[in-house]
Amino acid sequence: MKVITLGPAGTYSHRAARAVVGEDGDDEAISFTESVTDIVASVVEGEADRGVVPIENSIEGSVTESLDALTDSDVAVVLELVTPIRHALLAQSSSFSRVVSHAQALAQCRSYLEANHPDVTQEAVASTARGVQIARDDPTAAAIAHPDTASDTPDGALRVLAEDIQDRTSNATRFVVVAPVSERQEAGGKTSIVVYPNTNYPGLLLELLEPFAERDINLSRIESRPSGERLGDYVFHVDVAAGLYEDRTQEAIEVVESLVGGGWVRTLGSYDTRHVLY
Numbered sequence: 073m074k075v076i077t078l079g080p081a082g083t084y085s086h087r088a089a090r091a092v093v094g095e096d097g098d099d100e101a102i103s104f105t106e107s108v109t110d111i112v113a114s115v116v117e118g119e120a121d122r123g124v125v126p127i128e129n130s131i132e133g134s135v136t137e138s139l140d141a142l143t144d145s146d147v148a149v150v151l152e153l154v155t156p157i158r159h160a161l162l163a164q165s166s167s168f169s170r171v172v173s174h175a176q177a178l179a180q181c182r183s184y185l186e187a188n189h190p191d192v193t194q195e196a197v198a199s200t201a202r203g204v205q206i207a208r209d210d211p212t213a214a215a216i217a218h219p220d221t222a223s224d225t226p227d228g229a230l231r232v233l234a235e236d237i238q239d240r241t242s243n244a245t246r247f248v249v250v251a252p253v254s255e256r257q258e259a260g261g262k263t264s265i266v267v268y269p270n271t272n273y274p275g276l277l278l279e280l281l282e283p284f285a286e287r288d289i290n291l292s293r294i295e296s297r298p299s300g301e302r303l304g305d306y307v308f309h310v311d312v313a314a315g316l317y318e319d320r321t322q323e324a325i326e327v328v329e330s331l332v333g334g335g336w337v338r339t340l341g342s343y344d345t346r347h348v349l350y
């Protein structure tokens with residue numbers, strides 16, 4: 073199974089992706105790109121069997137590039153991975169003048185940085201592992217990443233200056249595993265749909281959600297993203313705690329489809345959740 077995720081090697085996405093290649097899978101099966109959009113595109117184009125993308129963090133919220141990639145591409149979600157995120161501050165020495173990391177990681181450590189390093193510049197890069205590479209080459213840069221990345225290459229080892237620097241002890245990120253649309257599943261405890269109503273009137277959102285409430289289906293998440301068409305026009309990402317194998321889920325989605333005549337509904341499929349520790 074060819075799996076693609078956010079690189080370079082050592083990202084949290086890489087750690088989550090290892091759960092997909094399986095116990096006897098090796099890192100050879102995992103390839104990397106530095107854009108979430110490219111991960112999803114690689115699956116659509118058949119270059120990879122699975123893509124692992126971060127979708128939501130418990131402190132910082134949505135990874136909007138991932139939501140938009142799911143809106144724009146015809147793919148299936150076949151598994152959800154939840155991993156704890158424990159960040160460390162890594163550098164060649166304690167005298168550094170900038171901190172480089174993924175925007176989500178910088179935001180998850182905002183209070184720590186303000187309290188302990190108020191004068192350093194913060195720079196967002198494509199991933200936490202990219203930040204580690206920069207810190208290896210540049211003595212003025214510190215990275216925020218998984219502590220094990222400090223010693224991933226022995227010749228360029230970094231010092232772990234502080235551990236567990238995320239603003240809350242319980243910091244977790246949810247990733248989804250995307251697959252070709254032909255592999256969309258009906259089995260699973262959760263289902264994700266993306267709804268573009270392409271209209272707006274009082275009570276529209278209520279109407280779109282009522283079909284689930286009426287069938288006793290719990291919503292586990294709803295997120296709106298700008299459609300890009302016009303200001304105030306939205307695409308809704310809806311996750312429900314029920315599978316497509318259940319008649320009630322199929323019926324609720326059919327009602328939503330009938331309500332959005334001028335728009336569309338994309339059913340990403342049903343899937344289960346796996347908790348991954350690393």
Ligand SMILES: O=C(O)C(=O)C[C@]1(C(=O)O)C=C[C@@H](O)C=C1
Binds near residue numbers: 086129176
């Ligand atoms: O940069 C990484 O290591 C990633 O895998 C990306 C990412 C994210 O986009 O949220 C994944 C988990 C953490 O929340 C921080 C960063």
